[in-house]
Amino acid sequence: xxxxxxxxxxxxxxxxxxxxxxxxxxxxxxxxxxxxxxxxxxxxxxxxxxxxxxxxxxxxxxxxxxxxxxxxxxxxxxxxxxxxxxxxxxxxxxxxxxxxxxxxxxxxxxxxxxxxxxxxxxxxxxxxxxxxxxxxxxxxxxxxxxxxxxxxxxxxxxxxxxxxxxxxxxxxxxxxxxxxxxxxxxxxxxxxxxxxxxxxxxxxxxxxxxxxxxxxxxxxxxxxxxxxxxxxxxxxxxxxxxxxxxxxxxxxxxxxxxxxxxxxxxxxxxxxxxxxxxxxxxxxxxxxxxxxxxxxxxxxxxxxxxxxxxxxxxxxxxxxxxxxxxxxxxxxxxxxxxxxxxxxxxxxxxxxxxxxxxxxxxxxxxxxxxxxxxxxxxxxxxxxxxxxxxxxxxxxxxxxxxxxxxxxxxxxxxxxxxxxxxxxxxxxxxxxxxxxxxxxxxxxxxxxxxxxxxxxxx
Amino acid sequence: xxxxxxxxxxxxxxxxxxxxxxxxxxxxxxxxxxxxxxxxxxxxxxxxxxxxxxxxxxxxxxxxxxxxxxxxxxxx
Numbered sequence: 178x179x180x181x182x183x184x185x186x187x188x189x190x191x192x193x194x195x196x197x198x199x200x201x202x203x204x205x206x207x208x209x210x211x212x213x214x215x216x217x218x219x220x221x222x223x224x225x226x227x228x229x230x231x232x233x234x235x236x237x238x239x240x241x242x243x244x245x246x247x248x249x250x251x252x253x254x255x256x257x258x259x260x261x262x263x264x265x266x267x268x269x270x271x272x273x274x275x276x277x278x279x280x281x282x283x284x285x286x287x288x289x290x291x292x293x294x295x296x297x298x299x300x301x302x303x304x305x306x307x308x309x310x311x312x313x314x315x316x317x318x319x320x321x322x323x324x325x326x327x328x329x330x331x332x333x334x335x336x337x338x339x340x341x342x343x344x345x346x347x348x349x350x351x352x353x354x355x356x357x358x359x360x361x362x363x364x365x366x367x368x369x370x371x372x373x374x375x376x377x378x379x380x381x382x383x384x385x386x387x388x389x390x391x392x393x394x395x396x397x398x399x400x401x402x403x404x405x406x407x408x409x410x411x412x413x414x415x416x417x418x419x420x421x422x423x424x425x426x427x428x429x430x431x432x433x434x435x436x437x438x439x440x441x442x443x444x445x446x447x448x449x450x451x452x453x454x455x456x457x458x459x460x461x462x463x464x465x466x467x468x469x470x471x472x473x474x475x476x477x478x479x480x481x482x483x484x485x486x487x488x489x490x491x492x493x494x495x496x497x498x499x500x501x502x503x504x505x506x507x508x509x510x511x512x513x514x515x516x517x518x519x520x521x522x523x524x525x526x527x528x529x530x531x532x533x534x535x536x537x538x539x540x541x542x543x544x545x546x547x548x549x550x551x552x553x554x555x556x557x558x559x560x561x562x563x564x565x566x567x568x569x570x571x572x573x574x575x576x577x578x579x580x581x582x583x584x585x586x587x588x589x590x591x592x593x594x595x596x597x598x599x600x601x602x603x604x605x606x607x608x609x610x611x612x613x614x615x616x617x618x619x620x621x622x623x624x625x626x627x628x629x630x631x632x633x634x635x
Numbered sequence: 636x637x638x639x640x641x642x643x644x645x646x647x648x649x650x651x652x653x654x655x656x657x658x659x660x661x662x663x664x665x666x667x668x669x670x671x672x673x674x675x676x677x678x679x680x681x682x683x684x685x686x687x688x689x690x691x692x693x694x695x696x697x698x699x700x701x702x703x704x705x706x707x708x709x710x711x
């Protein structure tokens with residue numbers, strides 16, 4: 178075990194919270210207060226919350242308690258959840274960590290994903306910090322909190338769903354929503370040692386989410402375990418009531434492809450390689466057939482994703498950039514302006530490449546059921562500007578934003594400096610449930626996801 | 636082979652950057668112009684990588700949609 182499994186006063190996992198609330202061993206008001214107390218205690222140093230909704234949350238918790246007393250069985254009834262601050266909520270403004278005035282996003286309404294959480298009985302605890310418009314970096318000169326990695330507050334928490342990963346890792350909520358356009362759920366999951374799902378594109382509505390790149394933006398759950406993410410995914414995808422998931426999953430005959438040969442560089446952290454090898458061995462030990470796989474057109478697909486992202490993001494921001502250049506963070510505006518130089522032919526070529534690769538991946542997934550690959554081949558580095566650092570070449574998330582496949586990000590180990598290392602489990606489009614089941618099986622045989630940073634293990 | 640841009644090419648790139656920024660009414664302070672020119676080079680590099688992708692003649696979105704419809708109707 179690489180951390181301590183101690184979180185006073187709050188359940189270990191979201192699934193545990195659901196069970197204890199239903200059994201009335203714990204009230205939602207007690208649970209909500211326990212999270213608020215932990216936020217009081219730790220968040221000043223971690224910077225996860227942009228906006229706290231204490232009064233609204235306690236009122237919602239009281240309502241949930243009465244519903245539970247009456248036999249209510251909403252999937253998340255009384256469970257405190259927090260929301261990345263580019264996803265609209267009715268109680269508070271959506272700032273996107275930006276001082277650029279966008280009145281349409283301060284209009285208070287629920288994004289569809291938030292409405293689904295609320296319909297299932299979730300208690301919304303607050304809004305979580307993000308990179309500016311899910312693209313730039315933390316800016317100490319702005320009025321928003323700068324996120325810190327709970328495993329080492331001098332290291333980056335990753336982005337852009339920084340606050341979501343910190344809040345889950347530090348036990349400041351039972352689960353969180355993030356968004357992912359280039360790795361924004363998966364990279365923070367890797368750097369903070371938590372689990373998250375990039376659902377198949379389109380399965381979770383992005384309505385009410387401040388757009389970054391409309392053809393790639395996805396909303397995803399982030400929590401301690403794959404089982405927790407499954408609970409959240411059922412709510413976010415409006416799975417029919419009564420849908421039950423098996424508590425165990427037979428891996429016999431599961432075809433697992435290990436993708437690593439083309440991703441390692443001379444300065445890849447050995448822990449990333451070990452995590453891949455260990456994951457393959459663990460699954461093979463349960464009957465999976467493991468083989469090596471090379472992804473088609475890796476560099477070209479990443480280029481198609483990045484060109485698409487910048488082209489679409491510039492379209493979303495170009496008028497605001499003209500009028501508010503200086504109000505954007507420096508890193509954000511210099512990233513956004515890249516899209517000005519994406520021509521129609523460039524953008525069209527990128528879409529053709531994406532279509533081609535999606536077709537070629539269908540052949541890959543005819544041979545394997547699940548792929549495993551690293552999320553980032555190093556642990557969280559010291560904080561630096563995303564586009565000014567050398568970190569991006571270690572990040573292996575963009576590929577999957579070019580296509581529509583689901584990806585589960587899960588803890589896979591620790592570096593020698595005790596920073597988390599993350600893995601990606603990937604399946605064919607609409608095989609999200611398979612991924613969650615495989616993730617659950619993997620986590621039943623490993624303990625990386627159980628570790629808690631010493632900073633908050635009280 | 637030296638792939639560094641010639642002085643003439645550098646001037647052309649700068650010209651293209653300035654015209655593009657004007658087209659979008661974006662005024663970039665002089666102190667940041669070099670970063671924006673670098674951004675232009677970054678995008679051109681990605682575009683060149685994609686321009687080299689072979690086999691695209693075989694990809695037709697219409698064909699793909701047709702395949703999907705046929706499968707949905709059980710005819711393929």
